Amino acid sequence: MRKLSTFTLGLLLCTLWLVSCNPAFEGGYPQTVWSGWEFTQPDEVVIDEEILADLVERVSSGDYQNIHSILIVKDGRLVFEQYFPGYAWDWDDDQFQGEFTEFNAQALHSVMSVSKVFTSALTGIAFEGGFIEDLDQTVISYLPNYSHLSNSQKNEITLEHLLTMTSGLEWNSTEIPISTRDARSDVYQMHSSADSIAYVLAKPLLSEPGYQRYYSDGDVTLLGEVIHEATGLHIDQFAEEYLFAPLEITDYRWRTIGDTDVIAAGGGLELRPRDMAKLGLLYLNDGVWNGEQIIPAEWIRRSTSNQVQVPLDWLGELFGERYGYYWWLPVFHTEAGDYAAYTAAGWGGQRIIVFPDLNMVVVLAGGNYLNQDPTQEIIEEYILPAVEQNQILVD
Numbered sequence: 001m002r003k004l005s006t007f008t009l010g011l012l013l014c015t016l017w018l019v020s021c022n023p024a025f026e027g028g029y030p031q032t033v034w035s036g037w038e039f040t041q042p043d044e045v046v047i048d049e050e051i052l053a054d055l056v057e058r059v060s061s062g063d064y065q066n067i068h069s070i071l072i073v074k075d076g077r078l079v080f081e082q083y084f085p086g087y088a089w090d091w092d093d094d095q096f097q098g099e100f101t102e103f104n105a106q107a108l109h110s111v112m113s114v115s116k117v118f119t120s121a122l123t124g125i126a127f128e129g130g131f132i133e134d135l136d137q138t139v140i141s142y143l144p145n146y147s148h149l150s151n152s153q154k155n156e157i158t159l160e161h162l163l164t165m166t167s168g169l170e171w172n173s174t175e176i177p178i179s180t181r182d183a184r185s186d187v188y189q190m191h192s193s194a195d196s197i198a199y200v201l202a203k204p205l206l207s208e209p210g211y212q213r214y215y216s217d218g219d220v221t222l223l224g225e226v227i228h229e230a231t232g233l234h235i236d237q238f239a240e241e242y243l244f245a246p247l248e249i250t251d252y253r254w255r256t257i258g259d260t261d262v263i264a265a266g267g268g269l270e271l272r273p274r275d276m277a278k279l280g281l282l283y284l285n286d287g288v289w290n291g292e293q294i295i296p297a298e299w300i301r302r303s304t305s306n307q308v309q310v311p312l313d314w315l316g317e318l319f320g321e322r323y324g325y326y327w328w329l330p331v332f333h334t335e336a337g338d339y340a341a342y343t344a345a346g347w348g349g350q351r352i353i354v355f356p357d358l359n360m361v362v363v364l365a366g367g368n369y370l371n372q373d374p375t376q377e378i379i380e381e382y383i384l385p386a387v388e389q390n391q392i393l394v395d
Helices: 009-021 049-061 112-128 144-149 159-163 186-192 196-201 217-231 235-244 273-284 297-303 314-319 375-390
Strands: 037-039 067-074 077-083 086-089 097-101 269-271 331-333 338-340 342-346 350-355 360-366
Touching (some): 049 077, 049 375, 067 273, 077 273, 112 159, 112 217, 112 235, 112 269, 112 273, 112 297, 112 342, 112 350, 196 217, 217 235, 269 273, 273 342, 273 360, 360 375
Parallel strands (some): 037 077
Antiparallel strands (some): 067 077, 086 097, 331 338, 342 350
Protein backbone atom coordinates (compact mmCIF):
# COMPACT_ATOMS: atom_id res chain seq x y z
CA MET A 1 0.00 0.00 0.00
CA ARG A 2 1.29 3.47 -0.86
CA LYS A 3 2.44 5.75 1.93
CA LEU A 4 -0.37 8.05 3.08
CA SER A 5 -0.09 11.81 3.49
CA THR A 6 -1.88 13.68 6.28
CA PHE A 7 -5.64 13.41 5.84
CA THR A 8 -8.45 14.81 7.82
CA LEU A 9 -9.00 12.65 10.87
CA GLY A 10 -12.36 11.43 9.69
CA LEU A 11 -11.14 10.35 6.28
CA LEU A 12 -8.10 8.66 7.77
CA LEU A 13 -10.24 6.60 10.13
CA CYS A 14 -12.54 5.71 7.27
CA THR A 15 -9.61 4.70 5.10
CA LEU A 16 -8.09 2.54 7.82
CA TRP A 17 -11.43 0.81 8.32
CA LEU A 18 -11.73 0.09 4.63
CA VAL A 19 -8.20 -1.30 4.46
CA SER A 20 -8.93 -3.67 7.33
CA CYS A 21 -12.10 -4.91 5.65
CA ASN A 22 -10.91 -5.01 2.06
CA PRO A 23 -7.37 -6.13 1.22
CA ALA A 24 -7.79 -4.83 -2.34
CA PHE A 25 -8.33 -1.25 -1.17
CA GLU A 26 -5.02 0.47 -1.90
CA GLY A 27 -5.77 3.56 0.14
CA GLY A 28 -4.32 7.01 -0.18
CA TYR A 29 -3.73 8.99 -3.31
CA PRO A 30 -0.66 8.86 -5.54
CA GLN A 31 1.79 11.74 -5.30
CA THR A 32 4.54 11.17 -7.85
CA VAL A 33 5.01 12.49 -11.37
CA TRP A 34 3.95 9.98 -14.01
CA SER A 35 4.11 10.18 -17.80
CA GLY A 36 3.94 13.93 -18.10
CA TRP A 37 1.16 14.61 -15.64
CA GLU A 38 1.08 14.61 -11.88
CA PHE A 39 -0.50 12.61 -9.13
CA THR A 40 -1.77 14.80 -6.33
CA GLN A 41 -4.01 14.93 -3.29
CA PRO A 42 -7.72 15.58 -3.90
CA ASP A 43 -7.80 18.60 -1.60
CA GLU A 44 -5.23 20.37 -3.81
CA VAL A 45 -7.82 20.68 -6.59
CA VAL A 46 -10.88 21.22 -4.36
CA ILE A 47 -12.48 17.79 -4.33
CA ASP A 48 -14.46 16.24 -1.49
CA GLU A 49 -12.50 13.33 -0.03
CA GLU A 50 -15.33 12.13 2.20
CA ILE A 51 -17.68 11.61 -0.73
CA LEU A 52 -15.02 9.57 -2.49
CA ALA A 53 -14.40 7.52 0.66
CA ASP A 54 -18.14 6.78 0.80
CA LEU A 55 -17.99 5.62 -2.82
CA VAL A 56 -15.09 3.28 -2.09
CA GLU A 57 -16.99 1.86 0.88
CA ARG A 58 -20.05 1.13 -1.27
CA VAL A 59 -17.96 -0.65 -3.89
CA SER A 60 -15.99 -2.56 -1.25
CA SER A 61 -19.14 -3.65 0.58
CA GLY A 62 -20.77 -4.90 -2.62
CA ASP A 63 -23.48 -2.25 -2.87
CA TYR A 64 -21.98 -1.51 -6.26
CA GLN A 65 -20.98 -4.82 -7.78
CA ASN A 66 -18.31 -5.70 -10.33
CA ILE A 67 -16.51 -2.35 -10.27
CA HIS A 68 -12.85 -3.00 -10.97
CA SER A 69 -11.36 0.49 -11.10
CA ILE A 70 -12.25 4.16 -10.71
CA LEU A 71 -9.88 6.96 -11.74
CA ILE A 72 -10.37 10.73 -11.70
CA VAL A 73 -8.06 13.14 -13.52
CA LYS A 74 -8.78 16.74 -12.45
CA ASP A 75 -6.94 19.80 -13.74
CA GLY A 76 -4.35 17.57 -15.39
CA ARG A 77 -3.61 15.56 -12.24
CA LEU A 78 -4.60 12.07 -11.20
CA VAL A 79 -6.44 12.84 -7.96
CA PHE A 80 -8.19 9.54 -7.31
CA GLU A 81 -7.31 5.97 -8.24
CA GLN A 82 -8.81 2.85 -6.70
CA TYR A 83 -8.87 -0.78 -7.77
CA PHE A 84 -11.07 -3.63 -6.60
CA PRO A 85 -10.92 -7.40 -7.10
CA GLY A 86 -13.15 -9.16 -9.60
CA TYR A 87 -13.35 -11.50 -12.54
CA ALA A 88 -11.56 -10.79 -15.79
CA TRP A 89 -13.64 -11.03 -18.94
CA ASP A 90 -13.91 -14.44 -20.63
CA TRP A 91 -16.16 -15.03 -23.63
CA ASP A 92 -16.21 -18.81 -23.10
CA ASP A 93 -17.73 -18.64 -19.61
CA ASP A 94 -21.54 -18.61 -19.24
CA GLN A 95 -21.27 -15.52 -17.00
CA PHE A 96 -18.37 -14.09 -19.04
CA GLN A 97 -16.21 -14.45 -15.94
CA GLY A 98 -12.62 -15.49 -16.29
CA GLU A 99 -9.82 -15.61 -13.75
CA PHE A 100 -10.40 -13.88 -10.42
CA THR A 101 -8.04 -10.93 -10.46
CA GLU A 102 -6.68 -8.47 -7.93
CA PHE A 103 -6.93 -5.53 -10.30
CA ASN A 104 -4.25 -2.89 -9.94
CA ALA A 105 -2.54 -0.15 -11.92
CA GLN A 106 -0.53 -2.68 -13.93
CA ALA A 107 -3.38 -5.04 -14.87
CA LEU A 108 -4.80 -4.98 -18.38
CA HIS A 109 -8.57 -4.77 -18.68
CA SER A 110 -10.79 -5.40 -21.67
CA VAL A 111 -12.24 -2.03 -22.69
CA MET A 112 -14.87 -3.48 -25.04
CA SER A 113 -16.47 -0.78 -27.20
CA VAL A 114 -14.20 1.90 -25.77
CA SER A 115 -11.93 0.47 -28.48
CA LYS A 116 -14.08 2.38 -30.98
CA VAL A 117 -12.81 5.81 -29.88
CA PHE A 118 -9.23 4.61 -30.31
CA THR A 119 -10.14 3.60 -33.86
CA SER A 120 -11.69 7.04 -34.33
CA ALA A 121 -8.53 8.71 -33.03
CA LEU A 122 -6.39 6.64 -35.40
CA THR A 123 -8.62 7.67 -38.29
CA GLY A 124 -7.97 11.31 -37.43
CA ILE A 125 -4.23 10.68 -37.26
CA ALA A 126 -4.31 8.87 -40.63
CA PHE A 127 -6.32 11.73 -42.12
CA GLU A 128 -3.92 14.38 -40.84
CA GLY A 129 -0.93 12.33 -41.99
CA GLY A 130 -2.21 12.13 -45.55
CA PHE A 131 -2.83 8.40 -45.51
CA ILE A 132 -6.54 9.18 -45.93
CA GLU A 133 -7.28 12.06 -48.29
CA ASP A 134 -10.94 12.74 -47.62
CA LEU A 135 -13.69 11.37 -45.41
CA ASP A 136 -15.97 11.49 -48.44
CA GLN A 137 -13.91 8.79 -50.12
CA THR A 138 -15.83 5.58 -50.56
CA VAL A 139 -15.15 2.49 -48.51
CA ILE A 140 -15.01 0.26 -51.56
CA SER A 141 -12.24 2.42 -53.06
CA TYR A 142 -10.04 1.18 -50.20
CA LEU A 143 -11.34 -2.39 -50.38
CA PRO A 144 -11.47 -3.16 -54.11
CA ASN A 145 -11.08 -6.89 -53.53
CA TYR A 146 -14.63 -6.86 -52.18
CA SER A 147 -16.20 -4.95 -55.07
CA HIS A 148 -18.16 -8.07 -56.04
CA LEU A 149 -20.18 -7.60 -52.82
CA SER A 150 -21.03 -4.01 -53.64
CA ASN A 151 -23.73 -2.38 -55.75
CA SER A 152 -24.64 1.13 -56.80
CA GLN A 153 -25.95 2.06 -53.34
CA LYS A 154 -23.18 0.37 -51.36
CA ASN A 155 -20.68 2.17 -53.58
CA GLU A 156 -21.89 5.38 -51.94
CA ILE A 157 -20.81 4.36 -48.41
CA THR A 158 -18.06 6.73 -47.29
CA LEU A 159 -15.60 6.85 -44.41
CA GLU A 160 -17.78 9.56 -42.85
CA HIS A 161 -20.68 7.10 -42.87
CA LEU A 162 -18.56 4.52 -41.05
CA LEU A 163 -17.52 7.08 -38.42
CA THR A 164 -21.15 7.94 -37.71
CA MET A 165 -22.46 4.37 -38.12
CA THR A 166 -24.73 5.50 -40.93
CA SER A 167 -23.56 3.10 -43.63
CA GLY A 168 -27.11 1.78 -43.81
CA LEU A 169 -25.87 -1.81 -43.67
CA GLU A 170 -28.06 -4.12 -41.61
CA TRP A 171 -26.75 -4.72 -38.08
CA ASN A 172 -28.72 -6.08 -35.13
CA SER A 173 -26.65 -5.13 -32.06
CA THR A 174 -29.56 -3.32 -30.43
CA GLU A 175 -32.10 -6.05 -31.22
CA ILE A 176 -29.90 -9.03 -30.30
CA PRO A 177 -27.22 -7.95 -27.79
CA ILE A 178 -24.04 -10.01 -27.80
CA SER A 179 -24.65 -10.90 -24.15
CA THR A 180 -27.56 -13.16 -25.20
CA ARG A 181 -25.17 -15.49 -27.05
CA ASP A 182 -27.82 -15.68 -29.76
CA ALA A 183 -26.25 -17.21 -32.88
CA ARG A 184 -28.27 -14.76 -34.98
CA SER A 185 -26.23 -11.87 -33.55
CA ASP A 186 -24.28 -10.06 -36.24
CA VAL A 187 -21.38 -9.58 -33.84
CA TYR A 188 -21.35 -13.33 -33.16
CA GLN A 189 -21.58 -14.15 -36.85
CA MET A 190 -18.85 -11.69 -37.81
CA HIS A 191 -16.46 -13.12 -35.23
CA SER A 192 -17.27 -16.65 -36.43
CA SER A 193 -16.79 -15.81 -40.10
CA ALA A 194 -13.74 -16.82 -42.08
CA ASP A 195 -13.81 -13.35 -43.68
CA SER A 196 -15.28 -10.69 -41.43
CA ILE A 197 -14.96 -7.93 -44.04
CA ALA A 198 -16.94 -9.98 -46.54
CA TYR A 199 -19.55 -10.72 -43.88
CA VAL A 200 -20.12 -7.02 -43.22
CA LEU A 201 -20.13 -5.89 -46.84
CA ALA A 202 -22.51 -8.67 -47.82
CA LYS A 203 -25.16 -7.37 -45.41
CA PRO A 204 -28.19 -5.80 -47.11
CA LEU A 205 -28.77 -2.08 -47.01
CA LEU A 206 -31.69 -1.11 -44.81
CA SER A 207 -31.43 2.57 -45.70
CA GLU A 208 -29.50 4.87 -47.97
CA PRO A 209 -26.00 5.64 -46.66
CA GLY A 210 -26.04 8.65 -44.36
CA TYR A 211 -29.75 8.44 -43.66
CA GLN A 212 -30.16 6.14 -40.63
CA ARG A 213 -27.83 5.20 -37.78
CA TYR A 214 -27.49 1.58 -36.68
CA TYR A 215 -25.09 0.83 -33.83
CA SER A 216 -22.65 -1.37 -35.70
CA ASP A 217 -19.38 -3.09 -34.92
CA GLY A 218 -19.44 -3.95 -38.61
CA ASP A 219 -18.93 -0.31 -39.61
CA VAL A 220 -16.02 0.01 -37.17
CA THR A 221 -14.44 -3.21 -38.45
CA LEU A 222 -14.58 -1.85 -42.00
CA LEU A 223 -12.95 1.39 -40.85
CA GLY A 224 -10.15 -0.53 -39.16
CA GLU A 225 -9.50 -2.37 -42.41
CA VAL A 226 -9.55 0.91 -44.34
CA ILE A 227 -6.78 2.18 -42.03
CA HIS A 228 -4.87 -1.03 -42.74
CA GLU A 229 -5.18 -0.56 -46.50
CA ALA A 230 -4.43 3.16 -46.36
CA THR A 231 -1.32 2.92 -44.16
CA GLY A 232 -0.01 -0.56 -44.88
CA LEU A 233 -0.21 -1.28 -41.14
CA HIS A 234 -2.80 -3.15 -39.13
CA ILE A 235 -4.46 -0.73 -36.74
CA ASP A 236 -2.63 -2.15 -33.72
CA GLN A 237 0.68 -1.51 -35.53
CA PHE A 238 -0.45 1.95 -36.63
CA ALA A 239 -1.56 2.68 -33.06
CA GLU A 240 1.77 1.52 -31.67
CA GLU A 241 3.71 3.99 -33.82
CA TYR A 242 1.42 7.01 -33.97
CA LEU A 243 -0.63 6.95 -30.76
CA PHE A 244 0.59 4.53 -28.13
CA ALA A 245 4.30 5.37 -28.35
CA PRO A 246 3.77 9.15 -27.95
CA LEU A 247 1.43 8.48 -24.99
CA GLU A 248 3.93 6.00 -23.48
CA ILE A 249 1.36 3.20 -23.61
CA THR A 250 3.65 0.19 -23.52
CA ASP A 251 1.42 -2.64 -22.35
CA TYR A 252 -1.70 -3.51 -24.33
CA ARG A 253 -3.37 -6.22 -26.40
CA TRP A 254 -5.62 -5.76 -29.41
CA ARG A 255 -7.38 -8.99 -30.33
CA THR A 256 -8.14 -10.15 -33.85
CA ILE A 257 -11.50 -11.35 -35.11
CA GLY A 258 -11.58 -15.12 -34.79
CA ASP A 259 -8.58 -16.79 -36.41
CA THR A 260 -8.09 -14.02 -38.99
CA ASP A 261 -5.60 -11.17 -39.02
CA VAL A 262 -8.37 -8.54 -39.00
CA ILE A 263 -8.18 -6.49 -35.81
CA ALA A 264 -11.37 -6.20 -33.73
CA ALA A 265 -11.45 -2.42 -34.16
CA GLY A 266 -14.80 -2.11 -32.40
CA GLY A 267 -14.11 -4.02 -29.21
CA GLY A 268 -10.90 -5.99 -28.97
CA LEU A 269 -8.56 -3.67 -27.10
CA GLU A 270 -7.16 -4.38 -23.63
CA LEU A 271 -5.52 -1.56 -21.71
CA ARG A 272 -4.58 -0.40 -18.26
CA PRO A 273 -7.14 2.09 -16.88
CA ARG A 274 -4.39 4.70 -16.55
CA ASP A 275 -3.86 4.43 -20.30
CA MET A 276 -7.58 4.84 -20.89
CA ALA A 277 -7.28 8.05 -18.89
CA LYS A 278 -4.44 9.19 -21.13
CA LEU A 279 -6.70 9.17 -24.17
CA GLY A 280 -9.34 11.14 -22.29
CA LEU A 281 -6.76 13.71 -21.22
CA LEU A 282 -5.38 13.90 -24.75
CA TYR A 283 -8.85 14.78 -26.04
CA LEU A 284 -9.42 17.23 -23.20
CA ASN A 285 -6.18 18.99 -24.17
CA ASP A 286 -7.15 19.31 -27.85
CA GLY A 287 -4.90 16.47 -28.95
CA VAL A 288 -1.70 17.75 -27.34
CA TRP A 289 0.49 15.53 -25.15
CA ASN A 290 3.75 16.77 -23.62
CA GLY A 291 3.76 19.66 -26.06
CA GLU A 292 3.28 17.44 -29.13
CA GLN A 293 0.15 17.54 -31.31
CA ILE A 294 -0.80 13.86 -31.48
CA ILE A 295 -4.34 14.25 -32.84
CA PRO A 296 -5.43 17.35 -34.78
CA ALA A 297 -7.46 19.75 -32.65
CA GLU A 298 -10.06 20.04 -35.40
CA TRP A 299 -10.49 16.26 -35.34
CA ILE A 300 -11.08 16.40 -31.59
CA ARG A 301 -13.74 19.06 -32.13
CA ARG A 302 -15.49 17.11 -34.88
CA SER A 303 -15.28 13.80 -33.02
CA THR A 304 -16.91 15.22 -29.91
CA SER A 305 -19.57 17.30 -31.67
CA ASN A 306 -23.01 16.01 -32.57
CA GLN A 307 -22.78 14.32 -35.97
CA VAL A 308 -25.88 12.16 -36.04
CA GLN A 309 -29.20 11.68 -34.29
CA VAL A 310 -29.37 8.45 -32.28
CA PRO A 311 -32.52 6.30 -32.40
CA LEU A 312 -34.31 5.93 -29.08
CA ASP A 313 -33.39 2.27 -28.68
CA TRP A 314 -31.99 1.01 -25.38
CA LEU A 315 -28.57 2.48 -26.15
CA GLY A 316 -30.09 5.83 -26.99
CA GLU A 317 -32.09 5.77 -23.78
CA LEU A 318 -28.91 5.01 -21.83
CA PHE A 319 -26.47 7.47 -23.42
CA GLY A 320 -28.65 10.06 -25.11
CA GLU A 321 -29.59 11.04 -28.65
CA ARG A 322 -26.35 12.77 -29.66
CA TYR A 323 -23.32 11.03 -31.11
CA GLY A 324 -19.97 12.12 -32.58
CA TYR A 325 -17.27 9.94 -34.14
CA TYR A 326 -17.88 6.97 -31.79
CA TRP A 327 -18.15 9.32 -28.79
CA TRP A 328 -21.50 9.55 -27.02
CA LEU A 329 -22.50 13.06 -25.95
CA PRO A 330 -24.59 12.71 -22.78
CA VAL A 331 -25.52 15.24 -20.12
CA PHE A 332 -25.19 14.12 -16.50
CA HIS A 333 -27.51 15.49 -13.83
CA THR A 334 -27.11 16.31 -10.14
CA GLU A 335 -29.16 18.38 -7.74
CA ALA A 336 -26.81 21.29 -8.40
CA GLY A 337 -27.09 21.26 -12.18
CA ASP A 338 -26.28 19.58 -15.47
CA TYR A 339 -22.87 18.66 -16.87
CA ALA A 340 -22.13 18.11 -20.53
CA ALA A 341 -19.66 15.34 -21.36
CA TYR A 342 -18.41 13.12 -24.12
CA THR A 343 -18.15 9.46 -23.33
CA ALA A 344 -16.55 6.30 -24.66
CA ALA A 345 -18.69 3.42 -23.45
CA GLY A 346 -18.06 -0.33 -23.45
CA TRP A 347 -20.05 -3.39 -22.43
CA GLY A 348 -19.69 -4.29 -18.76
CA GLY A 349 -19.10 -0.77 -17.45
CA GLN A 350 -16.01 0.40 -19.33
CA ARG A 351 -15.97 4.19 -19.58
CA ILE A 352 -13.84 7.18 -20.49
CA ILE A 353 -15.90 10.25 -19.58
CA VAL A 354 -14.58 13.72 -20.38
CA PHE A 355 -16.12 16.80 -18.73
CA PRO A 356 -14.60 19.77 -20.61
CA ASP A 357 -16.19 22.44 -18.40
CA LEU A 358 -14.84 20.75 -15.28
CA ASN A 359 -11.42 20.03 -16.82
CA MET A 360 -11.91 16.43 -15.71
CA VAL A 361 -11.61 12.89 -17.02
CA VAL A 362 -13.22 9.92 -15.29
CA VAL A 363 -12.34 6.30 -16.09
CA LEU A 364 -14.19 3.22 -14.90
CA ALA A 365 -13.66 -0.45 -15.65
CA GLY A 366 -15.94 -3.24 -14.56
CA GLY A 367 -17.48 -6.64 -15.12
CA ASN A 368 -21.23 -6.01 -15.26
CA TYR A 369 -21.75 -7.99 -18.43
CA LEU A 370 -25.04 -9.49 -17.28
CA ASN A 371 -25.91 -7.19 -14.36
CA GLN A 372 -27.15 -3.64 -14.19
CA ASP A 373 -24.29 -1.21 -14.64
CA PRO A 374 -24.17 1.42 -11.83
CA THR A 375 -21.79 3.74 -13.68
CA GLN A 376 -24.25 6.58 -14.21
CA GLU A 377 -25.30 6.54 -10.56
CA ILE A 378 -21.66 6.56 -9.46
CA ILE A 379 -21.00 9.60 -11.63
CA GLU A 380 -24.11 11.54 -10.66
CA GLU A 381 -24.26 10.71 -6.95
CA TYR A 382 -20.57 10.62 -6.04
CA ILE A 383 -18.01 11.85 -8.53
CA LEU A 384 -19.78 14.99 -9.70
CA PRO A 385 -20.88 16.00 -6.19
CA ALA A 386 -17.26 15.56 -5.08
CA VAL A 387 -16.13 18.25 -7.54
CA GLU A 388 -19.12 20.60 -7.40
CA GLN A 389 -17.23 23.03 -5.18
CA ASN A 390 -15.58 24.42 -8.33
CA GLN A 391 -18.17 23.45 -10.91
CA ILE A 392 -19.10 25.19 -14.12
CA LEU A 393 -22.69 24.38 -14.97
CA VAL A 394 -24.20 23.88 -18.39
CA ASP A 395 -26.29 26.89 -19.37
